Amino acid sequence: MLGGREETGNSDLVHEPQHLPAQVTVTAPARLHLGFLDLNGGLGRRFGSLGITLDAPATRLVLAFAAQESVRGPDAARARALLARAAAAEGIAAPLALTIAEAIPAHAGLGSGTQLALAIAAAAARLAGHPADVARLAAGLDRGARSGIGIAAFAAGGVILDGGRGPATAVPPVIARLAFPPAWRILLLADPAAEGLSGRAEQEAFARLPPFPDREAASLCRLVVMAALPALAERDLAGFGAAVTEWQERIGDHFAAVQGGRFTSPRVAAALAALRREGVAGVGQSSWGPTGFALFAAEAEAERARAAIDPALGLTLCVTRGRNRGAEVLVSDAGEG
Numbered sequence: 001m002l003g004g005r006e007e008t009g010n011s012d013l014v015h016e017p018q019h020l021p022a023q024v025t026v027t028a029p030a031r032l033h034l035g036f037l038d039l040n041g042g043l044g045r046r047f048g049s050l051g052i053t054l055d056a057p058a059t060r061l062v063l064a065f066a067a068q069e070s071v072r073g074p075d076a077a078r079a080r081a082l083l084a085r086a087a088a089a090e091g092i093a094a095p096l097a098l099t100i101a102e103a104i105p106a107h108a109g110l111g112s113g114t115q116l117a118l119a120i121a122a123a124a125a126r127l128a129g130h131p132a133d134v135a136r137l138a139a140g141l142d143r144g145a146r147s148g149i150g151i152a153a154f155a156a157g158g159v160i161l162d163g164g165r166g167p168a169t170a171v172p173p174v175i176a177r178l179a180f181p182p183a184w185r186i187l188l189l190a191d192p193a194a195e196g197l198s199g200r201a202e203q204e205a206f207a208r209l210p211p212f213p214d215r216e217a218a219s220l221c222r223l224v225v226m227a228a229l230p231a232l233a234e235r236d237l238a239g240f241g242a243a244v245t246e247w248q249e250r251i252g253d254h255f256a257a258v259q260g261g262r263f264t265s266p267r268v269a270a271a272l273a274a275l276r277r278e279g280v281a282g283v284g285q286s287s288w289g290p291t292g293f294a295l296f297a298a299e300a301e302a303e304r305a306r307a308a309i310d311p312a313l314g315l316t317l318c319v320t321r322g323r324n325r326g327a328e329v330l331v332s333d334a335g336e337g
Contacts, residue, residue: 021126021127021129021331021332021333022064022065022332022333023062023063023064023065023127023332024062024063024064024122024123024126024127024329024330024331024332025060025061025062025123025328025329025330025332026059026060026061026063026119026120026122026123026327026328026329026330027058027059027060027119027327027328028058028059028060028104028115028116028118028119028154028327029053029054029055029058029115029153029154029157029323029326029327030053030054030056030057030058030059030104030110030111030112030115030153031051031052031053031054031110031111031115031149031150031153031286032051032052032054032109032110032186032286032293033049033051033109033111033147033149033150033286033287034049034050034051034052034244034247034248034284034286035049035050035220035247035248035251035284036048036049036146036147036164036220036251037049037050037164037217037220037221037224038164038212038217038220038221039209039212039217039254040211040212040213040214040216040217042214042217044166044167045163045164045165045166045169046164046165047146047147047164047165047172048161048162048163048164048172048221049146049147049148049149049160049161049162049164049172050149050159050160050161050224050228050247051147051149051150051152051153051159051160051162052159052160052180052186052322053153053157053158053159053160053180053322053323053324053326054110054186054188054320054321054322054323055320055321055322055323056318056320057102057104057105057110057318057320058102058104058115059100059102059103059104059112059115059116059119060100060101060102061073061079061098061099061100061101061116061119061120061123062098062099062101062123063083063096063097063098063099063120063123063124063127064096064097064127065094065095065096065097065127066095066096066097067095068095068097069095069096069097070097070098071083071097071098071100072097072098072099072100073098073099073100073101073102073103074100074102074103075100075103075106075112075116076100078106078113078116079098079100079116079120080098082116082117082120082121082141083096083098083120083124085141086120086121086123086124086125086141087124089121089124089140090124090125090127090128090130091128092124092127092128096124096127098120098123100116103116104116105190105291107195107196107198108190108195108196108286108289108290108291109196109264109285109286109287109288109289109290109291110286110287110291111149111150111153111287113198114138114150114151114154115150115153115154115327117141118134118137118138118141118150118151118154118327119154119327121137121140121141122134122137122154122327122329123329125137126329126331132329134151134154134155134326135151135155135170135171138151138171139170139171146165146172147162147172148160148162148163148171148172148173148174149162151171151172152174152177153323153326154326154327155326155327156174156177156325156326157323157324157325157326158177158178158179158180158322158323158324158325159177159178159179159180159232159322160174160176160177161174161175161176161177161224161229162174162175163175176229178229178232178233179322179324180232180321180322180323180324181232181235181237181322182321182324183297183298183299184237184295184296184297184298184321184322185295185296185297185298185299185301185302185319185320185321186293186294186295186296186302186319186320186321186322187275187293187294187296187302187305187306187317187318187319188291188292188293188317188318188319188320189268189271189272189291189292189293189294189309189315189316189317190268190290190291190292190315190316190317190318191264191265191267191268191289191290191291191314191315191316192314192315192316193265193267193314194264194265194267194268194289194290195290196259196264196287196288196289196290196291197258197259197288198288202288205255205258205259205288208257208258209254209255209257209258210254210257212254216250216254220247220250220251223243223246223247224243224247227239227242227243228240228243228244228247231243237281237282237295237296237297238281240281240282240295241280241281241282241283241295242281242282243282244282244284244295245276245281245282245283245284247284248262248283248284248285249262252284252285255288259288259289262285263285263289263290263292264285264288264289264290265289265290265292267313267314267315268285268289268290268291268292268315269292270310270313271292271309271310271313271315272284272292272294274308274309274310275294275305278305278308280294280295280296280305281295281296281297282294282295283295299319302319303319306319
């Protein structure tokens with residue numbers, strides 16, 4: 001044996017873990033998907049997205065060699081299928097134990113599926129002694145069908161602009177990445193009684209959408225590149241928030257027919273409208289929702305806004321910050337705990 005791998009037959013097949021890491025712990029960040037740039041596609045590329053990596057919530061899991069296969073924790077059913085696929089891709093034949101300590105809420109618009117898939121794939125790769133190349137893992141998992149924000153958030157964090165998909169795109173390329181100002185805060189507003197679209201329902205919703213006008217796509221691109229991103233670079237919250245809010249309104253109106261309105265959750269919509277009346281710089285919905293968000297210059301402002309949200313709306317509220325680094329992948333050898 002060499003490095004825990006069999007020297008004959010398939011040299012990539014991991015049978016014995018003696019010389020490999022005992023376990024791998026991965027913490028993968030949630031993200032906000034602020035919207036698409038170009039749903040028209042007339043230039044040969046479609047989608048393109050802007051997103052913000054979040055410091056919380058996150059998915060944290062531990063993968064280890066074990067005497068018997070097991071998957072425990074939230075989202076275990078989905079994780080079991082992902083683990084089988086990841087183990088096969090990395091050539092792992094030994095039993096594995098996967099423990100999900102915490103998980104990004106599913107179907108909430110925060111990228112839970114991509115982060116869970118990448119976290120499991122990265123853990124399996126490192127457990128097998130392979131590099132956790134994010135682009136390779138994402139392509140093997142068929143992630144990034146429309147947006148590359150979740151993949152880029154896992155890889156490096158920050159505020160990310162991706163270039164959408166062209167005829168030969170494997171993973172949407174990152175064309176800009178800026179730091180989220182450390183002092184700024186984000187108030188997340190989640191509706192536990194609602195779910196965003198995913199899977200086949202999401203595909204059917206895209207199919208039902210009306211054609212997106214070329215001029216509107218061009219205008220949105222200008223809004224992002226010449227208003228939102230420069231304001232972010234100059235740490236101008238008012239300018240960034242105004243651009244994000246306008247973009248959200250225009251994209252939300254396009255999706256209204258398939259998600260029931262500009263926002264998926266009427267209760268989140270009511271809370272965001274109240275925040276706008278109080279002069280909050282920027283508000284919107286992440287992806288298909290139902291999670292909404294609001295932008296603030298400092299933590300104290302975000303906490304005051306959270307305290308002022310009507311409790312009767314029944315929303316789950318969380319103040320978080322942007323995350324300017326990607327996922328954490330920690331490798332532990334036997335005896336390290």
